[in-house]
Amino acid sequence: MREYLTRLFNDLPIGRKLLLVSFIPLAALILLSIVTYESVQTVAQDEEQLNRLYRTQKSAAQYMRLVVDLETSFRGYVLTLQTPYLRPFRSAQEGIFSVGGELAGMVSDEASHRTHFMEIQALVKQLILEKVELIDAAKKGHRDQALHYIEAGRGRELMAKIRELMVTFDQLEQQRVEARIAELSVDRTATLKVILIGGILALGLMASALYLIARSIAGPLVLLATAVGSSPTGSLAGIPVFERRDEVGYLTRAMHEMGIQIQRHVDQVEHSEAALRVLNENLSASESKYRGLVDNAPFGIFTTRGAQVTFSNRYNQVLAGLDPDQEVDPGTFRQLIHLEDRARVLAEFDQAVSDGRPYETVFRFQHKDGGVRKVLSRRLPITGEHIVPPIYVGFNVDITALDDLQSRLSRSERLATLGQVAAGIAHEIRNPLVGIGSNAFLLLDEFDASDLRRADIDIIVKETKRLDRIVNQIIDYARPRDFAPTPCVLSDLVEEVVKLLNSSLEARHIAVKRSLSPMLAPLHADHDQIKQVLLNILQNAMEASPEGGCIDVAAFEFLQGQKAGVVIKITDHGPGIPEKVLARVFEPFFTSGKRQGTGLGLAICRNIIDAHGGDIQLTSELGKGTSVRIWLPLHQEFKLAQG
Amino acid sequence: MQDASIYVTDDEPALRNALVKRLSKSQHRVKAFESGAELLAAVKQEVPDLILLDLKMPGMTGIEVLAELRAKAPDVVVILLTAYGTVEEAVEAMKMGAYDFLIKTVDLQLVDPVVHRALEYLDLRRRVERIDKNDTAH
Numbered sequence: 129m130r131e132y133l134t135r136l137f138n139d140l141p142i143g144r145k146l147l148l149v150s151f152i153p154l155a156a157l158i159l160l161s162i163v164t165y166e167s168v169q170t171v172a173q174d175e176e177q178l179n180r181l182y183r184t185q186k187s188a189a190q191y192m193r194l195v196v197d198l199e200t201s202f203r204g205y206v207l208t209l210q211t212p213y214l215r216p217f218r219s220a221q222e223g224i225f226s227v228g229g230e231l232a233g234m235v236s237d238e239a240s241h242r243t244h245f246m247e248i249q250a251l252v253k254q255l256i257l258e259k260v261e262l263i264d265a266a267k268k269g270h271r272d273q274a275l276h277y278i279e280a281g282r283g284r285e286l287m288a289k290i291r292e293l294m295v296t297f298d299q300l301e302q303q304r305v306e307a308r309i310a311e312l313s314v315d316r317t318a319t320l321k322v323i324l325i326g327g328i329l330a331l332g333l334m335a336s337a338l339y340l341i342a343r344s345i346a347g348p349l350v351l352l353a354t355a356v357g358s359s360p361t362g363s364l365a366g367i368p369v370f371e372r373r374d375e376v377g378y379l380t381r382a383m384h385e386m387g388i389q390i391q392r393h394v395d396q397v398e399h400s401e402a403a404l405r406v407l408n409e410n411l412s413a414s415e416s417k418y419r420g421l422v423d424n425a426p427f428g429i430f431t432t433r434g435a436q437v438t439f440s441n442r443y444n445q446v447l448a449g450l451d452p453d454q455e456v457d458p459g460t461f462r463q464l465i466h467l468e469d470r471a472r473v474l475a476e477f478d479q480a481v482s483d484g485r486p487y488e489t490v491f492r493f494q495h496k497d498g499g500v501r502k503v504l505s506r507r508l509p510i511t512g513e514h515i516v517p518p519i520y521v522g523f524n525v526d527i528t529a530l531d532d533l534q535s536r537l538s539r540s541e542r543l544a545t546l547g548q549v550a551a552g553i554a555h556e557i558r559n560p561l562v563g564i565g566s567n568a569f570l571l572l573d574e575f576d577a578s579d580l581r582r583a584d585i586d587i588i589v590k591e592t593k594r595l596d597r598i599v600n601q602i603i604d605y606a607r608p609r610d611f612a613p614t615p616c617v618l619s620d621l622v623e624e625v626v627k628l629l630n631s632s633l634e635a636r637h638i639a640v641k642r643s644l645s646p647m648l649a650p651l652h653a654d655h656d657q658i659k660q661v662l663l664n665i666l667q668n669a670m671e672a673s674p675e676g677g678c679i680d681v682a683a684f685e686f687l688q689g690q691k692a693g694v695v696i697k698i699t700d701h702g703p704g705i706p707e708k709v710l711a712r713v714f715e716p717f718f719t720s721g722k723r724q725g726t727g728l729g730l731a732i733c734r735n736i737i738d739a740h741g742g743d744i745q746l747t748s749e750l751g752k753g754t755s756v757r758i759w760l761p762l763h764q765e766f767k768l769a770q771g
Numbered sequence: 772m773q774d775a776s777i778y779v780t781d782d783e784p785a786l787r788n789a790l791v792k793r794l795s796k797s798q799h800r801v802k803a804f805e806s807g808a809e810l811l812a813a814v815k816q817e818v819p820d821l822i823l824l825d826l827k828m829p830g831m832t833g834i835e836v837l838a839e840l841r842a843k844a845p846d847v848v849v850i851l852l853t854a855y856g857t858v859e860e861a862v863e864a865m866k867m868g869a870y871d872f873l874i875k876t877v878d879l880q881l882v883d884p885v886v887h888r889a890l891e892y893l894d895l896r897r898r899v900e901r902i903d904k905n906d907t908a909h
Contacts, residue, residue: 562876562877563783565879566786566789567789569789570789570792570793573796593877593878596876596877600855603855
């Protein structure tokens with residue numbers, strides 16, 4: 129039953145619930161007011177009656193006094209017979225009648241009272257009637273009867289009787305007053321009780337009604353708040369649902385739905401966060417992977433926005449001659465392009481960028497230390513994205529070594545072909561030459577020393593010898609050499625060569641000034657070949673030097689690119705070589721017009737130095753002399769086959 | 772040692788003649804051959820003291836001829852004739868038993884000392900052989 133009621137109450141909408149609940153104390157208040165009004169009414173009646181009682185007592189006292197006045201004025205007249213006494217008598221008489229009438233109306237309906245009062249009235253009436261007769265008689269001269277009456281004390285007797293009756297009456301009235309007062313007091317207490325109890329009752333009802341509402345509305349809300357607030361990270365789907373048809377029930381249902389939805393969203397967010405985390409990890413992993421690839425790629429990788437370089441990998445910086453570990457302003461790259469290539473490359477690339485075409489070229493980077501790197505550069509626009517200016521990704525491949533090898537190869541191929549042809553011719557020439565020479569030589573013995581013809585034969589022998597020497601040199605140039613590098617001490621080599629040329633040097637009074645660094649590491653080179661090179665060059669220097677001149681031979685260690693090596697410099701102070709001639713001195717069979725020689729000396733030198741991976745340069749200043757600079761690596765890394 | 776028997780083999784007549792003339796002047800018995808085959812045929816008839824053999828010839832090469840000579844006439848002393856720039860081949864041939872090599876030059880200036888040395892060696896060898904023979908005979 130109680131459950132049913134609770135449920136019924138809970139199902140009510142909050143508005144009606146409030147109405148219903150507030151109706152209870154309202155009704156109690158109305159009831160209380162009625163009861164209170166009733167009680168107050170009773171008290172008022174009691175007071176009214178008390179008032180009447182007091183008025184009755186007062187009237188009774190007046191009545192008694194009037195009776196006494198009547199008696200007194202009667203006696204005055206009778207004794208004096210003076211008429212002025214009649215006037216109070218009359219007024220007392222009238223008073224008695226009127227007060228008597230009043231009093232009669234006021235006396236309570238109680239029988240004992242009423243009979244008592246009737247008795248008094250009858251006695252007073254008798255008293256008055258007796259007096260009026262006596263006065264009338266006295267007026268007519270029959271005063272004796274009146275005197276007699278006084279003397280007999282008849283009046284007094286009646287008075288006493290009346291007084292007695294009045295006292296009793298008074299007492300009765302007094303009793304009634306006291307009863308009334310008691311009643312009034314009881315009624316007052318009752319009224320107070322009604323107000324007090326009713327008030328408390330109404331207050332209690334009000335409180336319990338409010339409590340009921342609070343419990344019905346706030347309770348579930350608190351539960352709800354606890355459910356939501358207790359588990360901020362926990363499941364929001366666990367919000368309880370109250371099976372009620374009021375707003376609270378509706379609210380909890382809505383909140384439950386909302387909780388489930390939020391939970392679903394939260395789950396989704398968590399899920400996508402996890403996915404995002406995995407994605408990020410993958411991304412950073414692949415980023416570092418590709419960064420590693422780009423950083424360690426053995427070719428330059430760079431990007432440009434328009435023609436402006438925006439990124440460059442480590443190797444590209446190496447190619448441009450920059451420190452790979454240093455951050456560089458991408459703009460500096462264009463400044464590092466070789467001056468002869470810069471304007472062309474920049475202009476062509478600008479054109480390619482404005483056309484959105486790929487661009488490929490070969491150019492050189494000029495390093496600060498004088499080194500030059502030749503680069504094959506390919507730049508492709510990133511297609512599919514319409515970005516202005518377009519982004520290019522570029523690759524720079526170092527083709528310095530390749531180019532070098534290629535030029536060497538083509539040169540050595542050229543030389544090999546030349547050498548083969550020359551050698552073929554030389555072999556063919558040699559046999560008849562030896563035939564001529566050997567027979568001419570034999571002929572010499574046929575003539576006396578004084579014979580003039582002998583001199584002619586001598587010329588034949590000498591010229592064939594010279595031809596033979598030339599042929600042998602051609603064969604030397606073309607002959608494949610065995611490359612056998614061993615550690616050589618450069619200063620020893622120089623001494624050996626100087627010793628070989630000593631007689632010629634002394635004959636022309638030419639000094640060889642040697643300034644070789646004492647700390648030179650031994651060279652890894654083919655001893656005989658380097659010796660031949662030094663011999664050739666020193667011989668050239670000697671031939672160029674004026675009599676009494678001097679030749680400077682210097683050597684020091686020198687780092688070319690990344691390679692440790694040695695520079696040997698042989699300088700003469702001869703007339704120098706014109707620029708036109710200088711450009712061709714290494715060509716085989718090119719001679720600068722000197723009588724002796726085949727024009728193969730420097731070509732052979734170049735072949736040998738090339739085979740060692742070094743380089744040889746000639747610089748000359750007219751009137752001052754010529755300087756040959758040879759650079760040789762300290763160590764042999766690879767061997768170049770040479771024909 | 773004089774009056775040695777020397778066979779000269781070279782396909783080039785000019786040089787061949789020059790060599791023959793020069794060696795003949797030094798009182799040697801010199802025979803000339805154009806090719807290895809001719810030489811080998813002659814050696815079959817008579818083994819000379821010394822053979823000058825050109826390395827590069829049409830037909831049989833000097834090396835091939837040398838190999839045959841080692842088999843047929845192991846005692847003969849062979850000097851190889853070589854052109855400038857082909858010394859490596861001569862060295863190779865010496866490993867096969869040739870005594871020396873001679874670079875063909877215009878003035879033939881090295882011919883006399885090389886031949887002289889070879890003949891001295893031959894003389895020495897023969898003397899030793901003779902002593903050995905005597906030792907075994909006694």
